[in-house]
Amino acid sequence: MTLASINPSPLSDLRTFVESQSGQKVLDCYQCGKCSAGCPVDYAMDLGPRQIMRSIQLGLKDEVLEEHDHLALCFLSDLLLALSG
Numbered sequence: 001m002t003l004a005s006i007n008p009s010p011l012s013d014l015r016t017f018v019e020s021q022s023g024q025k026v027l028d029c030y031q032c033g034k035c036s037a038g039c040p041v042d043y044a045m046d047l048g049p050r051q052i053m054r055s056i057q058l059g060l061k062d063e064v065l066e067e068h069d070h071l072a073l074c075f076l077s078d079l080l081l082a083l084s085g
């Protein structure tokens with residue numbers, strides 16, 4: 001990611017979509033890093049969960065979509081945790 005590719009868009013379609021699907025307010029993320037610290041697949045991601053949240057806040061849709069394979073790992077990780085519990 002280059003500085004030139006950053007296009008802050010606090011009202012981006014991406015943020016609206018994520019908020020509608022999750023029921024969470026993306027702008028409430030204050031970048032504490034707990035999600036990255038506890039994520040079992042963080043090591044396999046170019047952008048960790050905290051960075052993905054920041055990218056969504058900034059409207060960096062392309063950067064987030066480039067992570068789609070890794071986000072599938074995130075989904076599988078949740079699914080495996082649910083099945084093992």
Ligand code: SF4
Pocket residue numbers: 028029030031032033034035036049050053
């Ligand atoms: S960095 Fe992660 S754990 Fe911390 S506030 Fe943001 S989403 Fe929540």
